[in-house]
Amino acid sequence: MAAMIGRIWGAFNPPTPPKSKDALKFGVLGAANIAPLALLGPAKSHPEVVIQAVAARQREKAEKFAKSNNIPEVKNSYQEILDDPNIDCVFIPLANSLHFEWAVRSIRAGKHVLLEKPSVANSTEAEILFNLPELSKHDGPVLLEAFHNRFYPAWHFFRSLINPADVVHVSSNSMIPWWGTGKDDIHFNYNLAGGTMMAMGTYNFAALRMAFNAEPEECLSCDVTPGTEGVHKKCDYDFTAKFRFPNGAIGEAHSTLKGPTMWTPSHVTATHRAVVVPDKTLPADQEKTQSREVTLHGVIHGIFWHRIDVKDVFEIRNKDSGSVIKKWTEKQSHKTYSFNEAGGEFEHLPGETNWMSYRYMLEQFVNRVKGRKTQHWVGQQDSIAQMKMLDMAYEKSGLGLRPTSKYTSSVE
Missing domain, CATH: 3.40.50.720 (NAD(P)-binding Rossmann-like Domain)
Structure with missing residues (x-):
């Protein structure tokens, strides 16, 4: 504390x-x-x-x-x-x-x-x-x-723990309690391009895109609670959307600007398919598989609190019959308030534990303006793709x- x-x-x-x-x-x-x-x-x-x-x-x-x-x-x-x-x-x-x-x-x-x-x-x-x-x-x-x-160390460490090619499902959730917004906020004004998807939801959509390292092929569903009159009428107070990504992967996002009284942290969970991992200690007729689930709690404002949970499920199987000989679960948790805490490939990057995500972003912005190397960036085509995803959901x-x-x- x-x-x-x-x-x-x-x-x-x-x-x-x-x-x-x-x-x-x-x-x-x-x-x-x-x-x-x-x-x-x-x-x-x-x-x-x-x-x-x-x-x-x-x-x-x-x-x-x-x-x-x-x-x-x-x-x-x-x-x-x-x-x-x-x-x-x-x-x-x-x-x-x-x-x-x-x-x-x-x-x-x-x-x-x-x-x-x-x-x-x-x-x-x-x-x-x-x-x-x-x-x-x-x-x-x-x-x-x-x-x-997207400039915060926890986000980059989260992405280092997943393999987008093996991710089959991603879910992302965020919320603001009902008392945090009023009916006259710009978020609920259609003429001002308002809506929950435009506000908190854009974080959720970006999390799906980054976890899959791909763009959605289709919005399968998008259920909303809209305003009922005037400028509020076409604004979503909350939404639940489902997208199909390449190779049949599914991404789901939910957010509300009229959430419960108690605020809960945003989160994103990436679930991997089971993959075979080498294990030379096994007999020739057996194989070891691993399926991974990684959750980042506190996606948006990680400095206040965040935690990255990793759950790996291992199985030893008979290659011919597919029968499970042994199964176990290993769990880890991480917190990375600075790149130094993330270690490995990140530890040389600038930052302090008391830097907000905005401060990390400002560091990169200044470096780009000054013509220096930037380690992280949101490129022009990335921003275009992000808006296409929002359009896809609003149309649906x-x-x-x-x-x-x-x-x-x-x-x-």
């Missing part, structure tokens, strides 16, 4: 080293509640990041946000941030429906972009955004969909795709 308290305290009260002369200056588009957790806090401990400016729809709101977060400049508009040659990067935590327009505007203004997930409202927008010609230039802007949990649910921005008509 003491270690957990110290780790979390350190995450919210990080060391603040001096900023380098060539530190990247960020502008924040929108005084969003997620910004302090996703960028402002992590930036404190990064010597190459300065939060320089913020703009909001109401200047008064931006001024209040800037004062409470020690941001030196308040701009009158989002565009004013983009027009400022002193700003190197922008963070876009706006409503989903505004991601496309302001990401495109930012890239065309020559700014590097850290874009909140989901990147856009649908795959039509994703295809346009992530294929902008500016992104293919050697010295062009960097664009990253902010899937922060009967709610239809999230609306496409009118700004797409101005992008040649």
